[in-house]
Amino acid sequence: MGGNVRPVADERDGLLSYLEQQRHVLRIAAYGLTDEQAGRAPTKSPLTVGGLIKHVAYTERGWMDTVLQRKRPAESGAKAYDQHFDFGPQDTLAGVLAFYDEAAKETEEVIAGIEDLGQPVPVPRDAPWFPKDIEAWSVRWVLFHLIQETARHAGHADIVREHLDGATAFPLMAAAEGWPESPWMKPWQSA
Template sequence: MDANARPVADERDGLLTFLAQQRRVLKTAAYGLTPEQLRATPSASALSVGGLLKHVTFTERGWTDTIARKPRSVSVEDYGAEFRLTPEETLESLTAGYDEVAAYTDEVVAGIADLDEPVPVPDEPWFPKDITHWSVRWVLLHLIEEACRHAGHADIVRESIDGATAYELLAGAEGWEPTPWLRPWRPSASA
């Protein structure tokens, strides 16, 4: 596999494929991290790779619940807590949760006949009051935007932790063969 999204058949397939590809990139930023590194905030921000995984999972579940017309209630406190890991949260539990919400999103979107179907704007203080709905298409594009933004954050945090970069992490996580331009990431002997 390479770092690109696979060829797509149509718009729906394209949106879900690019969302899946960005999920993959974000999860790869966590590849090989210790529990301490997963929680580390080595850059100027308070973001950790684990906190970013938790946030995108929370955000995607909320939007997919909104598409599916399931009730959702988010407070400002919830928003801040979704970036912080609890002691029992692990890399395995975070990636499993993200995989679970990905399957949920795929299932809900598969059941939508038309990507123009309206999705109500949540009644939360950070959303505009002059718009009543977006479309499923808009929500999928927004989820791609969220995953991309936070994959970039995770890349910076990860590189600040141990110098590992996205392509070498993908190569290590997926077992790519070394090439003259790319050596797959491996944990250091001291780790």
């Protein structure tokens, strides 16, 4: 995919392409990690690369549930929210990445089935950060929000990864995508 989004055809293509780019950047932070490393929190924060990917997958899936007005009661509430960040001993990086791929595929399918990105999406009332004075957002707003949320957590994952082993985004991307070494970019290599 590279460091930039390809030229886009229209608004829908642009929104989905930018979301895919941010997913890719988040996944890059996990490139070359073991399960143990993916679950390690090397800063004062409890955030882990694996937990961040898991959280963003749940978040994306949750927003598609909201768009479709679908309920998953076992996955809601404060306890579930905290667990979505947890990369526990039962988790594997491959499993979390596969879950993220499933969430992304579902988003693509849901959005493809919506003719008007202006379609209203009722504002959820179950979290304190949702406004009480707005009845609905649009599908367009949801896509922008998913881009924002994914980008925010991709940045968190970059910091966690750098604390784990010193790896940074562009050398990781170069390694993951097979870029040739150049005078100004050396692809990351496992120690």
